[in-house]
Amino acid sequence: MKSSTELEINSVKHKVEADPSTSLLEVIRQELGLTGTKYGCGEGQCGACTVLLGGQPTRSCITTLGEAVGLPITTIEGLEKNGRLHPLQQAFLDKAALQCGYCVSGMIMSAAGLLASNPTPSEAQIVEHMSGNICRCGGYPRMVAAIKEAAEAMEGQK
Amino acid sequence: MISAEQHPIELSRRKLLKVLGSGLLVAAFVPEGLANLIDQRRGPQLPQVVSAWIHVGTDGKVTVLTGKVEVGQNARTSLTQAAAEELHISPESVRVIMGDTDLVPYDMGTFGSMTTPNMVPQIRRAAASAREALVDIASKKWGVDGKTLRVENGHVIGQKGSASFGELASGKAISAPIDAAVALTPATDWKVLGTSLPKIDAREFVTGKHVYSSDVRIPGMLHGKVLRAPSYGAKLKSIDTSKAKAMSGVHVVEEGEFIAVAAPTSHQAQQAIYAIKAEWTPAEQPSSKDIFKLLRGNEQTPAPQMPADVPQIGDTYTCAYIAHVPLEPRAAVAEWKGSKVTIQTGTQRPFGVRPEVATALGIPEADVRVLVPDTGSGYGGKHSGETAIEAARIAKAVGKAVSVVWTRQEEFSFAYFRPAGVDQIYSAVKKDGTLVTWECDNYNSGPPGIETPYDVESPRVQSHPSHSPLRQGSYRCLGATFNNFARETHMDRLAHEIGMDSLEFRLKNLQKMPRLQAVLKAAAERFGWATTKAPAGHGYGLACGTDKGGYIATFVEVAVDTDTKAIRVVRAVNTFECGAILNPDHLRNQIEGGVLMGLGGALFEAIEFENGRILNNRLSRYRVPRFSDVPKLETILLDRKDLPSAGAGEAPIMAIAPAIGNAVFAATNVRLKSMPLRLPT
Numbered sequence: 001m002k003s004s005t006e007l008e009i010n011s012v013k014h015k016v017e018a019d020p021s022t023s024l025l026e027v028i029r030q031e032l033g034l035t036g037t038k039y040g041c042g043e044g045q046c047g048a049c050t051v052l053l054g055g056q057p058t059r060s061c062i063t064t065l066g067e068a069v070g071l072p073i074t075t076i077e078g079l080e081k082n083g084r085l086h087p088l089q090q091a092f093l094d095k096a097a098l099q100c101g102y103c104v105s106g107m108i109m110s111a112a113g114l115l116a117s118n119p120t121p122s123e124a125q126i127v128e129h130m131s132g133n134i135c136r137c138g139g140y141p142r143m144v145a146a147i148k149e150a151a152e153a154m155e156g157q158k
Numbered sequence: 159m160i161s162a163e164q165h166p167i168e169l170s171r172r173k174l175l176k177v178l179g180s181g182l183l184v185a186a187f188v189p190e191g192l193a194n195l196i197d198q199r200r201g202p203q204l205p206q207v208v209s210a211w212i213h214v215g216t217d218g219k220v221t222v223l224t225g226k227v228e229v230g231q232n233a234r235t236s237l238t239q240a241a242a243e244e245l246h247i248s249p250e251s252v253r254v255i256m257g258d259t260d261l262v263p264y265d266m267g268t269f270g271s272m273t274t275p276n277m278v279p280q281i282r283r284a285a286a287s288a289r290e291a292l293v294d295i296a297s298k299k300w301g302v303d304g305k306t307l308r309v310e311n312g313h314v315i316g317q318k319g320s321a322s323f324g325e326l327a328s329g330k331a332i333s334a335p336i337d338a339a340v341a342l343t344p345a346t347d348w349k350v351l352g353t354s355l356p357k358i359d360a361r362e363f364v365t366g367k368h369v370y371s372s373d374v375r376i377p378g379m380l381h382g383k384v385l386r387a388p389s390y391g392a393k394l395k396s397i398d399t400s401k402a403k404a405m406s407g408v409h410v411v412e413e414g415e416f417i418a419v420a421a422p423t424s425h426q427a428q429q430a431i432y433a434i435k436a437e438w439t440p441a442e443q444p445s446s447k448d449i450f451k452l453l454r455g456n457e458q459t460p461a462p463q464m465p466a467d468v469p470q471i472g473d474t475y476t477c478a479y480i481a482h483v484p485l486e487p488r489a490a491v492a493e494w495k496g497s498k499v500t501i502q503t504g505t506q507r508p509f510g511v512r513p514e515v516a517t518a519l520g521i522p523e524a525d526v527r528v529l530v531p532d533t534g535s536g537y538g539g540k541h542s543g544e545t546a547i548e549a550a551r552i553a554k555a556v557g558k559a560v561s562v563v564w565t566r567q568e569e570f571s572f573a574y575f576r577p578a579g580v581d582q583i584y585s586a587v588k589k590d591g592t593l594v595t596w597e598c599d600n601y602n603s604g605p606p607g608i609e610t611p612y613d614v615e616s617p618r619v620q621s622h623p624s625h626s627p628l629r630q631g632s633y634r635c636l637g638a639t640f641n642n643f644a645r646e647t648h649m650d651r652l653a654h655e656i657g658m659d660s661l662e663f664r665l666k667n668l669q670k671m672p673r674l675q676a677v678l679k680a681a682a683e684r685f686g687w688a689t690t691k692a693p694a695g696h697g698y699g700l701a702c703g704t705d706k707g708g709y710i711a712t713f714v715e716v717a718v719d720t721d722t723k724a725i726r727v728v729r730a731v732n733t734f735e736c737g738a739i740l741n742p743d744h745l746r747n748q749i750e751g752g753v754l755m756g757l758g759g760a761l762f763e764a765i766e767f768e769n770g771r772i773l774n775n776r777l778s779r780y781r782v783p784r785f786s787d788v789p790k791l792e793t794i795l796l797d798r799k800d801l802p803s804a805g806a807g808e809a810p811i812m813a814i815a816p817a818i819g820n821a822v823f824a825a826t827n828v829r830l831k832s833m834p835l836r837l838p839t
Contacts, residue, residue, distance in 0.1 A: 022425040030381070030423045035373035036366015038534075040485050041566040045777035048485060076366035089364040096356060096743050099751060100230025101363030102370065102485045102534030131786040134777070136485050136535055137230050138754030139747070140788045 005069055009034065010078030020066035024058075025049045027065050028075060036076035036105045040134065047133030050106040050113075051075050057113030076105035079112065087157075088112055091150035092143070099137035107133050111147045120151055167208055170263065171333060177261065178213045178221055182291060182327040184334050185263075186210040186284035208263040210277065212241060212284045214292070218312050218324030220245060220252045222281060225265020225509060226273050227257035228532040229540070231807050232744045233273045234358045236351075239740060240278045243343055243350040244285035247312045247323070254358070257508045257530030267507035269538060269632060271706040271805025274740060278803065282342050291334035295326045345738035345799040352799075354743035359532070370534050371504040372489035372563045379491065379559040380409070380420040382552040383427040385434055386568065389770030391441030401433040410434075411555040418548065420556045424563070443770035444627045450476045453602040453624040454580050470595070471655060472584045475644035477603060477833040478764035479575040479628055483782055486534020487569040492549035493559040498525045503546045504533035511543030518547040519554065526550075537755065538632035539573060570775035575765055576633035577626060579603025581644035587652045591666045600641060602626055607638025607705055607812065610645060611674055612667040628767065634752065635808040638705045639759065639815065643833055646701035646816030651829060660820065661687055661700060671704070673735055673798075677711040678702050680794050681733035685713035692824065695720065696728065699821025703812040707804025708736040712753065712813035714789070716821040723837035725761060725822055727789040730814065735796035736804040742795060745806050749793050752810030757783045760815035761834050 005016045009032065016031050023042075028034050028051065037060060040048030044059035051060045054071035079086035085093070088108045098104045107130070114121055114129045121129070126147050135143065171183060185208045211223040222241050228234040234254050242249045255261055257268075266272075289309055296314040297304035299321070307316040312323045345352060362368040387394070394417075399410045402419055408430040411418040417434065421427040444452055490503035499519070505511045508528040516523040528546065545562045553560035564572070579602045586595035593614035600608055605621035621637075633639075653660035661682055668675050682688065682700070692698045692715060702711040715729040734749045762781040766773040774780045819830045828837060 018423070019425065022423070026423060026425050029373075030425075033375060034366075035369065035375070038370075038486070039372065039563065040487075041777045043566075043776060043778055046485065080365055085361075085364070092364045093356070093360050096354075096360075096747060098357065098360065098363055099232065099747055100485070100533065100535035101360075101368060102230075104363055105366045108364065127785045127788075131784045134485065134782060134784060136483055136537070136755065136782065137747075138751030138783070140754060140783075140785045141750060141791055142747070144785070144788075 005065060007068060007073060009073045010075060011072070016065065018065055020064060022065045023061050024051070024063040024065055024068045025060040028060060034075050034077050038102055038105055040103070040106070045134070046103070046106070047110055048103055048106040050109040050133070052109060052113055055113070055116060057110045074109070076109060079108065086112070087150040087153040088115070088147070091146040091153065094149060095142045095146040097139050097142035097146040099139055103133065103135045107135065107143055111150070114147070115151055115154060119155060121147070123148070170208070174211060174213065174223070174261065179215055180328070181216050182214040182288055182332045182334060184212045184284045184288045184291065184336060186212065186280040187336060209265065209280050210263060210284060212281070212288050214288055214323050214327045216324050216328035218251065218322050218327075220247065222252060222254045223262045224254065224256055224277060224281070225262045226277055227268045227506060227508065227530040229268065229506060229536040231273070231748065232357055232741070233268065234532065235355055235744060236274065236278060236740045237281055238358055239351045239353075239355055240281040241285045243348060244282045245289050246309045249350060249355055251312060257528075259508050259512050259526070259528045264509050267510055267541065268536075269506055269541065271708070271808050274736075274803050274805040275707060278740065283340060284336055286340040286342055287334060287336040290337055290340055291332070292323055292326045295332075296321055299326075351740050352738070352742075354741055357744070369531055370486055370489070371491065371502050371531050372486055372534070372561075374491040374502050374531070374561065376491065376493055376559040379561055380422060380556060381424040381427045382418055382420045382549060382560040382562045383424070383431050384548050384562070385417040385431055385436060386572070388438055389440050390443055391770055392438040393441070395437040395439050398435040401435070402430040405430050405433065409556040411552050413551065413555070416551065418552050420552050420558070420560050441770060445768040446478070446766045447768075449478075449578050449627070450580050452627065453578060470584045470586060471652065472582065473648055473651065473831060475581040475583070475640075475647060475831045477579045477640040477643065479578040479630070480633070480759050480763040481570055481575055481765060481780065482537045482539030482573070482633060483569070483777075483780070484535040484537060484539055487564040487566060488540065488545040488573065489561070489563040490543075490545035490549040491559060491561045492546065492553040494553055497521065498527070499550050499553070500527045500529065501546045501550060502529045502531055503543065504536070504540055505530055505543055505546070506536045506538070506540045510541060511546050514543040515546050515550050519550055537634040538636070541632050542574070544572065566777060567775045570780065571772045574629040574631035576759075577603040577630040577637065579637060579640050581641060583644055583648045585648060585652060587656055589656050591656060591658050591663050593667055598641070598645065600637070603640050604637035606636040607641040607703070611671045611704055612649070612664070613669050614667070628765070634755065635705055635811045638703070638808070639756065639812045640833060642701070642703040642812045643815045643819070646703065646813065647819050647829070647831060650699070650816070650820040650823065664702065673709045674702055674704055674711070676796060677709045677733040677735050680796060681711040681713045681731050684733070684792060684794055685731040687713060695825065697821040697823065697825025699817045699819065699824055701813040701816035701820060703809065705809040705812055708734065708806055708809030710734050710809050710813045712817040714814070714817045714821050716818055716825060718822060718825045718837065723839045725818065725835060725837065727757065727787075727818060729790040729792075730817075731792045731794070732810065733794040733796060734806065734810055735798060736806050736809070737801035738799045738803045739795060739797045740803050745795060746793050748806040749810040750791060752808070753791070753814050754783050754788060756811040756814035757787055759833055760818050764834055
C-alpha cells in the first residue's frame, strides 16, 4: 500500500508516495528520476546500485524505502559541486577507468564510502572493499589506480 | 531503371540535409560501392552501398553518421579520430551519430571486430574526400590551383587568404562524390589517430548523466513485465489474471501465450506478475550433467574415422555454456505515434532488431525506428531484440510508452549463451618438434579459430553442428576461445611429451606466422620465461593465438592452494599486436578487459541447468571476475604502423585460459582439459 514518506537525497528533501516495501533503487530511479544509480542484479551482488545511506555505501536494490527513511542519501548526482567534479570522478576520467560506464556510478559511490572511513587506503584495502562491485569490461586495475589518485588528491586538499 | 531523384541514396541525402541543415555531404561506401562509384563517373548510375555519411555544416561542425553502435569499446572515439585526422580538424568539432535506423545507412551490426578494419578506413576516405572538396571550392572561389592550398584547423588556407570549412560549405547543399584515389594520411604522420584521445562524453558517464536505454523516461511511460514460463518449453495450461487486473494502475496484456503487465513503476508491475495465477505443463529437458555426451552424441555430421596406423596422441577437451552478463541487462523503451513505433534499445544490431520488431508486430519495417543509446556493454550478447519486441507489443496494447528492462534472472535465463563445446584433437609429433599430424573435430561450439596457425602438412579440422539444448549465440571471440584453448593445451602437452620447451616448440612451428612469433618473443622477454623459475606451488604457463587480425601472447604465473586446490593467477603478461594502433590507451583497455573477462570463462563460469531451468541464474550463484581476482597485469603493445589496423575487442580474450591451464600443469602435473579449469579436490 502506498504511503507518504520524506527522503533527503543530495541535500534536497523529497516527498515520495510509494509502498514502503519498494526498493530504494526503484524509488530513486523511477519516483525521483535520478537514473545515475543503476540496476545490475537485484540482490546486492554487483554494486551498480550503490548509494551512500547515512554516509555508508549501501546496495539500494536490497534496501527498502522504509529502511531508508530518516537517513540522508547521496547518489552519484550529488557528488559534483558547482560544476566541479568530485576527486573520484576526476580520477576515473584521468585513468580512463571506464569502458561502457554502466558500473561507474556504483564504483564511485562505493569508493566514496571507503575514502570517507579510510582516507588513505592501501591497495589491498581498496581491492577488498571494492570486490563487491562488478565491472564486466574489466576496468579493475584502472579503478584501483583511480581510487588511489583520488585519495591522494583529497588528502592534498585537507 | 530507378531515376536518380527517387534513388534511396538521393532520398536519404535529402532527409539528412533537412535534419542537419545545408552544407557539404559526403557518402562513404563499402569497397564494392567504391567500384560502382568510379563507374558512375562514366554513367548516371548512383553507387548502391553507402556505409556512412559525413556532413560539414555551415557552422563548420562535422557530423559522422554510422550504423555502428557504442557499447564500451570506444568506437565513437576512434571514428571521431578517423574523421578529425583526415579533415585536419580538432576532435571537438566532430559529432558521431550512431545506430539510429532513421538517419544512418544500413549496417550489419557491431560485432566481429569490424569497426576498426572496415568502418574506420571508410570514414577516413570520406573525410579525406570532404577535405578535398572543400579545397576544390576554395580554389574555384579564389581562382587558384588547389595544389597551392593547405588545410589546417578547419580552414582552407592559401596566399589569397583563409576560409573556414563553414564558410566554404555554406550556401546550397553540396554533395561531393568520394574520391577513390584520395590520399589518406599515413600512420607515421597521424596527429589525431594514434593518440590516446579520451573517451567521448566520458564526463557524462562519471556524473551519472548518460542516459542508457534502461534510463530512458518519457512522460506517461509505464514499466512493462512479461510472465515467464517456469521452465523451457513449458506450455500454458490455465491462467487467471483477475487479481492483477484489479490492481490500481495496472494494465494486463493477454495475447495467446504472451502475458504481460504494465504499471507506473516496475515494483507495481512485478506485484502484478506475482498476482497472476498460471498453471504450466512442463516439457522434458536435458541437464548440464549430460551435456558433453549429448553434444557429442547428436552431431549432425558423423565423425570421420582415423586410420589405425597413424601414431596418435589424442585428447578430448570440453567447454561449458557461459553467459555474457552485460552489466546493463536488455532494455527497451517503445513509443507509438500512429502506426509507427520508435524504440530506444541497447543492441549491437539496430538494423537486425528493426525487422525482428516489424515481423513480430506485423508492420512494415519502415514503420519501425530503432535508436541505440550508448549501451551498458554487449560482448556479443546483444545481437537480438527481445526487449524491443516486448516493449513494442505492450506499448501497442496499452496505448502508452512502455519500458521493459530485464531482471538479471531474465537476462541469465532468456538471452543466449556462448555455446558449450567438445574438441577432439589427434596429433603426432617427431622428437625434433616437427608436427606430422594435426586433426581437430569440434562439436557444437563452432569453427572460429579451429584452423591451426602451426606448421603441419595437411591438417584436418572440422566443425560439427549439434542440437544445442540451450539457446546459443555470439560472444566476444566466439568459438575461437575454446578452439584455441584446446589447441594451446594440446601443444603444451606435445612439448612435454618430447621434452621440448613449450615456447621453443611453438616458435619452431610458427615459421609462417612472424606476427605470432613477435608477440610470443616480446611477452617471453618481459615475463622472464627463460631466465626465472616459478616458486614452489606456483607454475608458469604460456599460450598464444590469432583472431580477426589481432595477435596475442599471454604468459602467466599461477599459484595453487595445496588444501583447496583453488587456482589463483598471480601475474599475467600480455603482448598484443593488431597493426597500426588507433588509440593506445583504449587499445590497452580492450586488452586488459578481454583478458580479465577471459579469467571468468577460464576459472569460474559454467551455466548449470536441469529440467528446463537455469540453476545458477543470478550473480550470487554465477561467479564472474572481481577486483580480488585481478593478477599483476602487464600489457605490451606492438605498434605496426606499416600494417592496416585491426580490431582488438576479441583476440585478447583467447590465450588466458590455456596459459592458466598450462601453468597449472607446470605447478601440479595435472592436465586440465575443460573450461572452466577446476582441479579435483
